[in-house]
Amino acid sequence: GQNIDQPTEMTATEGAIVQINCTYQTSGFNGLFWYQQHAGEAPTFLSYNVLDGLEEKGRFSSFLSRSKGYSYLLLKELQMKDSASYLCAVLDSNYQLIWGAGTKLIIKP
Amino acid sequence: NAGVTQTPKFRVLKTGQSMTLLCAQDMNHEYMYWYRQDPGMGLRLIHYSVGEGTTAKGEVPDGYNVSRLKKQNFLLGLESAAPSQTSVYFCATDLKEGHEQFFGPGTRLTVL
Numbered sequence: 001g002q003n004i005d006q007p008t009e010m011t012a013t014e015g016a017i018v019q020i021n022c023t024y025q026t027s028g029f030n031g032l033f034w035y036q037q038h039a040g041e042a043p044t045f046l047s048y049n050v051l052d053g054l055e056e057k058g059r060f061s062s063f064l065s066r067s068k069g070y071s072y073l074l075l076k077e078l079q080m081k082d083s084a085s086y087l088c089a090v091l092d093s094n095y096q097l098i099w100g101a102g103t104k105l106i107i108k109p
Numbered sequence: 110n111a112g113v114t115q116t117p118k119f120r121v122l123k124t125g126q127s128m129t130l131l132c133a134q135d136m137n138h139e140y141m142y143w144y145r146q147d148p149g150m151g152l153r154l155i156h157y158s159v160g161e162g163t164t165a166k167g168e169v170p171d172g173y174n175v176s177r178l179k180k181q182n183f184l185l186g187l188e189s190a191a192p193s194q195t196s197v198y199f200c201a202t203d204l205k206e207g208h209e210q211f212f213g214p215g216t217r218l219t220v221l
Contacts, residue, residue, distance in 0.1 A: 004151065030207055042199060042212035043152075087151070095206040096167075099151030 002026045004100035006088050012078055018102045020073045020086050028093020034062050034073045035087040037102065043087055046073070075105075076102045083107045110135050114212035115200050122190045122220045130185040130216050132200030139181040140203045142167075142210065143175060145196040152199065158183055159206075190220045 004024045012018040021070040024032070037045035038055040049055055049064035049071060061074040073086055092098055113134045122128060139160050142191065144152040154167030158177040172194060174186045187194060197217050201210040 008149075033209065042214050043210075044212070045209040048209065052125070089151075096154065097152075099153070101149055101151045101194055 001099045002090075002092065003052070004030060004088055005088060006086075006096055006100040006103045009087075009106065010031050010106060012075075014078055014080060014107055014109050016078050017074065017076050018073050018105065020075070020077060020088075020105065022073070022088035024069050024071070024088070024090045024100075026090045026092045026098055030038070030091040030093065030095060032062075032064055033089045033097070034071075035089065037085045037087055039045060039084070046086075066096045077108045078107050080109070112136065113196075113200060113202055113211050113213040117212065117216060119217050120219070122187075124191060124220060126190050127188050128184065128190065128218075129185070129187075130198055130200075130218075132147050132183040132184075132185070132213055134181055134200075134202045134211075134213075136202055136204075136211065137180075138202035138204050139180070139210075140206060141177065142201045142203075143173070143183065143185045144199045144201065145169065145194075146199060146215075155198075174211065177187050190218075192220045194218065195220045 034046040037043040047062040050103045054063045059076045087102045088100040089097045116131045143155040156175040157162045161180040164175045175208040176184045199214040203210045
């Protein structure tokens with residue numbers, strides 16, 4: 001079966017750095033997405049990786065290793081507004097998105 | 110531009126009642142999707158459409174029907190609601206498969 005694993009919850013301090021991991025086992029691979037979802041709101045796109053390596057976008061970076069079935073989202077200089085759930089999703093061989101359950105990130109002052 | 114909108118935002122149904130959720134987009138996207146989101150689970154695809162007049166089943170289609178008569182609208186129907194269909198329903202669109210998806214604000218449905 002297809003499976004995406006992420007930690008259920010993480011806590012970090014304002015101004016610090018946090019890394020959210022995602023491991024996947026899917027039927028084929030056509031890319032990996034990270035979305036942010038604030039409580040009670042819709043998911044919004046953060047990043048897309050299809051090749052191995054690090055993609056940097058401001059305070060957020062996303063890394064992919066296809067051989068290990070592994071990705072992480074790195075958030076720097078954490079702000080209170082970063083408190084949200086972070087969803088990892090993989091595009092499988094049929095171009096269907098397979099979603100992880102999400103990681104709830106709690107930022108403490 | 111409104112982007113992706115969903116109506117209604119909230120709804121409470123009794124078991125056996127029917128209802129239709131409407132998704133509308135002004136982004137001129139071909140692909141549209143209906144997901145449900147339940148606590149502790151990832152988004153699960155119910156049905157999707159790759160263009161006007163076409164629909165296809167996703168991961169959890171049972172108990173739901175869809176129609177895409179116009180490119181900008183994607184309707185999700187519940188013929189006979191069950192408590193197991195209590196969930197938050199999201200509509201999403203993208204320009205083509207494999208691109209980022211844009212989500213509507215969601216519909217919170219409770220079935221008693």
